[in-house]
Amino acid sequence: ETGVTQTPRHLVMGMTNKKSLKCEQHLGHNAMYWYKQSAKKPLELMFVYSLEERVENNSVPSRFSPECPNSSHLFLHLHTLQPEDSALYLCASSLGLADSYEQYFGPGTRLTVT
Amino acid sequence: GQNIDQPTEMTATEGAIVQINCTYQTSGFNGLFWYQQHAGEAPTFLSYNVLDGLEEKGRFSSFLSRSKGYSYLLLKELQMKDSASYLCAVRGGGGNKLTFGTGTQLKVEL
Numbered sequence A: 001e002t003g004v005t006q007t008p009r010h011l012v013m014g015m016t017n018k019k020s021l022k023c024e025q026h027l028g029h030n031a032m033y034w035y036k037q038s039a040k041k042p043l044e045l046m047f048v049y050s051l052e053e054r055v056e057n058n059s060v061p062s063r064f065s066p067e068c069p070n071s072s073h074l075f076l077h078l079h080t081l082q083p084e085d086s087a088l089y090l091c092a093s094s095l096g097l098a099d100s101y102e103q104y105f106g107p108g109t110r111l112t113v114t
Numbered sequence B: 001g002q003n004i005d006q007p008t009e010m011t012a013t014e015g016a017i018v019q020i021n022c023t024y025q026t027s028g029f030n031g032l033f034w035y036q037q038h039a040g041e042a043p044t045f046l047s048y049n050v051l052d053g054l055e056e057k058g059r060f061s062s063f064l065s066r067s068k069g070y071s072y073l074l075l076k077e078l079q080m081k082d083s084a085s086y087l088c089a090v091r092g093g094g095g096n097k098l099t100f101g102t103g104t105q106l107k108v109e110l
Helices: none
Strands: A004-007 A010-013 A018-025 A031-037 A044-050 A053-057 A064-070 A073-079 A087-094 A109-113 B003-005 B009-013 B018-025 B032-037 B044-049 B053-057 B060-065 B070-075 B084-092 B097-100 B104-109
Touching (some): A004 A087, A010 A018, A018 A031, A018 A087, A031 A064, A044 A064, A044 A073, A044 B097, A053 A064, B009 B018, B018 B084, B018 B104, B032 B060, B044 B053, B044 B060, B044 B070
Parallel strands (some): B009 B104
Antiparallel strands (some): A018 A073, A031 A044, A031 A087, A044 A053, A087 A109, B003 B018, B018 B070, B032 B044, B032 B084, B053 B060, B060 B070, B084 B097, B084 B104
16 A cells, blocks of 8 residues: 555646645655656656755746645645646655655546646 | 656566666666556556666566666566556756656556
8 A cells, every 4th residue: 555645536627727736645754746647758757845845846837836834745736727737647755865765656646627 | 868768568478578678868877766557556666776787576677787878677477467567767867856768568468
């Protein structure tokens, strides 16, 4: 059973809606990540947080806004999205940012923008 | 930047051995990961290589050659449940990011 949970698992939203994705890790990790996974494309890193501080913002449009209130929780706030933003959004965590630390992924939120 | 190449699809027979290759180009290298992802599920960690050579873990082994920018994942005694996408990911480059390949979809047949 994964130690990383994500809600909701599926989300359909219109382009004018505002919604939030939630991620929670129960592993005692200090780093958390948001990835976007689109069909036929590699996993794309969006944001990295370490000890609740954002350390990476990978040229993501401002319509995606992350929030990390503590080391166990990570949110992705969504507003005025585009249809091309439809994808699987994966959250991950790792013990820290050291090279060898593997990332543990949540099951993802399947987002459809209509 | 970083570039990672792996085959899009592979098919193998139950009980056989399959090798999934991954080649990469990166301005700096700090390790290579393999993940398994079943359809509709989260990627799960399989292996990490940072030094040249073979790392064995049960039915799965992973090999790395840093000088050739090459890795492979070897799956032995294939089972139907091994049908999944196998993702190669390299840490390195600017910002020491973890960059993923597009994944190799493996289908195991009877």
